[in-house]
Amino acid sequence: MNLSPPRGTRDFFPEELRYRNWLFGHFREVARLFAFEEYDAPVVESEELYTRKAGEEIVDQLYSFQDKGGRKLALRPEMTPSLSRLVLQKGGSLALPLKWFSIPQCWRYERMTRGRRREHYQWNIDVFGVGEVTAEAEILSVLTTFFSRLGLTPDDVVVKISSRKILETVLAEAGIADDRFAPVCVLIDKLEKMPREAVEAGMAELGVAADVIDRILQIASMDSLDAVAASIGEDNDGVRELGQLLTQAESYGIGQWLRFDASLVRGLAYYTGIVFEAADTGAQLRAICGGGRYDRLLSSFGGKDIPACGFGFGDAVITELLKDKGLLPQLDQQVDDVVFPFGAELRQPAAEVASRLRSQGRSVDLVLEDKKMKWAFRHADQVGASRLVLLAPEEWSRGLVRVHDMATSEERDLILADL
Numbered sequence: 001m002n003l004s005p006p007r008g009t010r011d012f013f014p015e016e017l018r019y020r021n022w023l024f025g026h027f028r029e030v031a032r033l034f035a036f037e038e039y040d041a042p043v044v045e046s047e048e049l050y051t052r053k054a055g056e057e058i059v060d061q062l063y064s065f066q067d068k069g070g071r072k073l074a075l076r077p078e079m080t081p082s083l084s085r086l087v088l089q090k091g092g093s094l095a096l097p098l099k100w101f102s103i104p105q106c107w108r109y110e111r112m113t114r115g116r117r118r119e120h121y122q123w124n125i126d127v128f129g130v131g132e133v134t135a136e137a138e139i140l141s142v143l144t145t146f147f148s149r150l151g152l153t154p155d156d157v158v159v160k161i162s163s164r165k166i167l168e169t170v171l172a173e174a175g176i177a178d179d180r181f182a183p184v185c186v187l188i189d190k191l192e193k194m195p196r197e198a199v200e201a202g203m204a205e206l207g208v209a210a211d212v213i214d215r216i217l218q219i220a221s222m223d224s225l226d227a228v229a230a231s232i233g234e235d236n237d238g239v240r241e242l243g244q245l246l247t248q249a250e251s252y253g254i255g256q257w258l259r260f261d262a263s264l265v266r267g268l269a270y271y272t273g274i275v276f277e278a279a280d281t282g283a284q285l286r287a288i289c290g291g292g293r294y295d296r297l298l299s300s301f302g303g304k305d306i307p308a309c310g311f312g313f314g315d316a317v318i319t320e321l322l323k324d325k326g327l328l329p330q331l332d333q334q335v336d337d338v339v340f341p342f343g344a345e346l347r348q349p350a351a352e353v354a355s356r357l358r359s360q361g362r363s364v365d366l367v368l369e370d371k372k373m374k375w376a377f378r379h380a381d382q383v384g385a386s387r388l389v390l391l392a393p394e395e396w397s398r399g400l401v402r403v404h405d406m407a408t409s410e411e412r413d414l415i416l417a418d419l
């Protein structure tokens, strides 16, 4: 039997889980600082939640199957559809705006590269019910607060921002119907990975002429918001909102992290406005996180739309980046006391001592078998205990335990009450 986990998936041995918990601890703490509440949903959902028809990669990568009752199900590739389902389920009874977060495990049948795997954990931060860019400014602040906590700076990470409304305007000017908007965005996103001819062929199928693609590419290559504004007009919604966002970012003191990047579109169909992605400034890795505004997703599920925006932040690329920057912490097991009975007849009292210490909130590793003293010292050292508590026949008969301080090697005999 092959003992490796399925390709693209991970086992989490304790040392790896220690790191994961550390990372999730930062996700949770930053969410708390911004008053986001945690939610969850099943990892298995109805397949129809994901089968959008805009040509997205994520749909081809779906882990889908039929259950024994013939239902078509899928492992969630992302959390946004589940979150939308939750919001729709509660309908009008939900107090808006809501600020929620989650850390789901997501599944995608990906081609494996550094930082891309077939399962990953994804911190999701979303706001429902705010149509203004104040929501984007707030969630970008969540993001940069997180980076700062980990010791990353704008020298390490850049958050690229743009707006799909720019592309929407270009398409509208070219007379392309609204329902082509999402599939065109998905195709444009593929320009980096696919030959231009293939993208053009796809566009032609969607009714977009080559000269419109030229115009899109020309705008995408512009390096400032002013240049885009000059080309499509100052009063364009996308341009205006990006301007507002950049101004608000200055009030948050996060402007130095952000960079307007006209070429950013993102590959998911549902985004409708501002989109953003964080990347390492060295451009060595895939996107660290990505998100944007999706004001029309709920109606695609048959509900009433509520403005929404958010981001997903995977655990894989950030780990690679922290490794490269030497910012991964050294995390050791943390035990307060190792309790060691010297001989089988002292096991019972040792268990009592351990219980007593645990009831005071200490983490206690009770030695459960007959072992030599030398072993106990080595073990206490290995598990990072601060004290080794020894129960020896002579001392115990006098109601004493011997406490060895692992850091200083000092030893004292104490009565239980002083332990």
Ligand code: HAM
Pocket: 077, 078, 079, 080, 108, 110, 115, 116, 117, 118, 119, 120, 122, 124, 125, 126, 268, 287, 288, 289, 290, 291, 292, 309, 310, 311, 312, 313, 314, 315, 316, 317
């Ligand atoms: P996404 O860009 O598909 O967006 O994924 C967001 C992030 O999840 C990526 O930037 C990356 O950190 C991580 N990620 C995605 N796929 C993989 C993979 N195969 N292996 C490792 N990490 C991965 C979404 O999923 C949107 N639902 C995010 C969102 C939330 N938008 C609004 N709210």
